[in-house]
Amino acid sequence: MRTNRTRVLGAITAGLAVGALVTACASGSATPSSSSDRDDTVIIGTGATPQTLDPILASDVQTDFTVGGAYDKLIDYDDDGAIVPLVATEWTYNGDATAVTLTLRDDVVFHSGNPLTAADVVYTLDRIASLGIGVSSFLSSYASSTAVDDTTVEIALNGTNTTFVGALSKVYILDSALVSENEGSDQGQAWLATNDAGSGPEAILDPIRDLGGTDGQRT
Structure with missing residues (x-):
């Protein structure tokens, strides 16, 4: 069954191998080590190649779809349009709504094994503001x-x-230590284009730009 599914997805123009690691946030483990781990690997077929795996460009629908499972957000919206807590459990505005204080969970772990802390949130927000691309358009007040x-x-x-606070639903939190190690001269854009620095329930193991054939089609 898995072979047939892979063959079908191979006919789509682009894809991504994603390890569905249900306990990633608790264990910090994202590297398959046995055949049973490999059973948790799925291939996501997409109709178009994402620009990048860098979640700063999750304003692009294709990128958002591809990386969404690999990263955690501070908050999100439910089906009724109400804000729901994720990594941020509480948020409080000051008197004139010129500042917001967030309280974070203390049990989130990145795929690297690093704990997610307030420093990672600051790094992520500052990077978005500095680069001024993608989801930065939602954070003009930052x-x-x-x-x-x-x-x-x-x-x-x-x-x-x-x-x-609603705009934070567009922000995927980066593992600041891991990205800093691979920042280069572009604040990690080149590295994040093909690598995962998240804490979500899925870990990106192997990005695949072309699943076969010069035009991305299998015959």
């Missing part, structure tokens, strides 16, 4: 952020904005 401690982030806004 000025700066500070890690008060491992589970508290203070975000300063450049003006009153009572809806800023």
Whole structure:
């Protein structure tokens, strides 16, 4: 059955091998070590090749679809349009809504084994603001952020904005230590184009740009 499925997906123009690691957040393990682990590997076929696996470009539908399972967000929206907590468990605006304080979970672990802390959130937000591409368009009110401690982030806004927290649904949190090791001269864009620095339930193991044939089609 798995062979047939792979063959069918191989007829699609692009794909991605993704390890479905249900316990990734708890164990920090994302490297298959046995045949049973390989049974958790699936191939996602996409109709078009994503621009990159860098979640900063998750404003692009194809990229968002491809990387969404590999990264965690601070918050998201439910089907009724209400904000629901994910990594951020609480958020509080100051009196004039020019700053937001986030409280984070303390049990999230990146695929690398590094714990997710407030420093990773600050790194991710600052990187988005610095590069000014992709999801940065949703964070125009962002000025700066500070890690008060491992589970508290203070975000300063450049003006009153009572809806800023909603924009955080577009932000996938990066493993700052791992990306920093591979930053190069472009804040990690080249490395993240083909690598995973997330903490989500799926770990990207092997990006595949072409599943066969010069035009991406199998015959």
